Amino acid sequence: MTTRILPAVGDPDAARAVLTLVGQLPDAEPSGPVADSTRLLDTLASLAAVSLDELPDVVLVHERIGPVPALELVREVALRFPAVGVVLITSDASPVLFSAAMDSGARGLVTLPLGYEELASRVQAAAQWAAGVRRHLGGAAEGGPAGPGGTVVTVSGAKGGVGTTVTAVQLALAARASGRTVALVDLDLQGGDIASYLDVQFRRSAVDLASINDISPRVLQDAVYVHETGLSLLLAPGEGERGEEVGERAARQILHALRGRHEVVIVDCGTHLDAAGAAAIEAAATALLVTTPDVVAVRAAKRVVRMWDRLQIRKPEETTILVNRHQRATEIQPALIQRITGTRIAGVAVPAHFKELAAVVDAGRLHDLDARSSVKQALWQLAGELGLVTAAAAQPGKEPARGGDRGALGALRRRGGGR
Known part of the structure; x- marks a missing residue:
């Protein structure tokens, strides 16, 4: 199954590094990166307006994204688009940040510098979670609407x-x-x-x-x-x-x-x-x-x-x-x-x-x-x-x-x- 991935990375060098590694993941279909939080939210909103299926399976949020801080952006995406798995890319591997990321709604955390095995594992887990949510939302006729929420x-x-x-x-x-x-x-x-x-x-x-x-x-x-x-x-x-x-x-x-x-x-x-x-x-x-x-x-x-x-x-x-x-x-x-x-x-x-x-x-x-x-x-x-x-x-x-x-x-x- 193809995993659609949307990176949100503000720094051009970091964006190239992320795209290079994401492109090596099996069955991955990466989109061009969005450079800031506003573009990410606007992009997701426009896709959701068409169909739940148009949303990416996984969004990668880089720690240096702006103008909205990364954790706040993770929280916003998780709340507005519950069928998208969010993975935070960060240089801080502390338990405090991990807990904060999970509380914000992230489905995984990848530490810098990026490693193939860790990235593949986190993306796969987030994609599987997103697929499960979409199956539940797909039963909207049983009691609720599908969509971003x-x-x-x-x-x-x-x-x-x-x-x-x-x-x-x-x-x-x-x-x-x-x-x-x-x-x-x-x-x-x-x-x-x-x-x-x-x-x-x-x-x-x-x-x-x-x-x-x-x-x-x-x-x-x-x-x-x-x-x-x-x-x-x-x-x-x-x-x-x-x-x-x-x-x-x-x-x-x-x-x-x-x-x-x-x-x-x-x-x-x-x-x-x-x-x-x-x-x-x-x-x-x-x-x-x-x-x-x-x-x-x-x-x-x-x-x-x-x-x-x-x-x-x-x-x-x-x-x-x-x-x-x-x-x-x-x-x-x-x-x-x-x-x-x-x-x-x-x-x-x-x-x-x-x-x-x-x-x-x-x-x-x-x-x-x-x-x-x-x-x-x-x-x-x-x-x-x-x-x-x-x-x-x-x-x-x-x-x-x-x-x-x-x-x-x-x-x-x-x-x-x-x-």
Whole structure:
């Protein structure tokens, strides 16, 4: 079987050396090298737009590639193009770098100066891994789209009680109603309660995937709950202390697997930043930060934005603020919040009409929120702004009532057990 190899090498002399050796590998079909990270990502994106089969099997990333540093580029390729095996070429053979490369998504590491045997071994392993991923993605008709991966949107709260989970759930419902395949992930690992908002009893959670190195479609299917709305739910553990089992590497692998099977992945990161949430926020196409227009919440939002920047998780200008419970008469308006935080501001603000939500939240059936709700209309409009709905965007519609107890008492009764 032919192995298509795309080298990403900035230095001309290094590029010639890599091409010379790659050309000697059996059944290798090397492409001309790309000279920088931007060209590599653009090339992969254009190939993926044609077909999954057009992507190279292996990408070789040289340590001196730029302008994006090599490890960051490895992470970006692994997240955006999960069917491509990435091999890092480096002069640093230390265990620390090896661990960092693996955490970033590399499938192998080759040390300089290049040796034929080592390069052949790493390329072969990466190509075999890529072929396995493509076989899984090729079964898209069984439960998800093939391709470079779906869009990831994270939803975080500036502080508790600002409406993070309601926002995440409604964005997911809007995307699903427009015909997209959607995964809703609860990465608020200690306090997340998406299950209660959607009347779900299910014992599996993200923790069940934390120790698995290769998350196959079958393994993913066992951990995901398919909701009556069609959403694929990956829940937080019932025992909050177990959330520590989901670290950065596990979060990346989980998102990688979900993106391969869904067009949209919405991640509720809660208000507490941990390694898993940081990995999700860093990888997301859109990082949404929810705040309310009051002094305490806006100060908290500013602290969060600065923390993400200090930790190099997300730059302020790459963060989008959503103002929830907005009132025209309030002194703090979205434009002021944008100036204070240095972020982008969502084009829609969610009105302060919590009474519309009270009944469905208490009943644990947020998916039954009436289409006339101004809160629902605003959040579904936001989904359109973020590109989460198809061209013919769905209008908010009320799901038909389904049997069983209704109201808060019924919800409490139903949550007594679990699968």
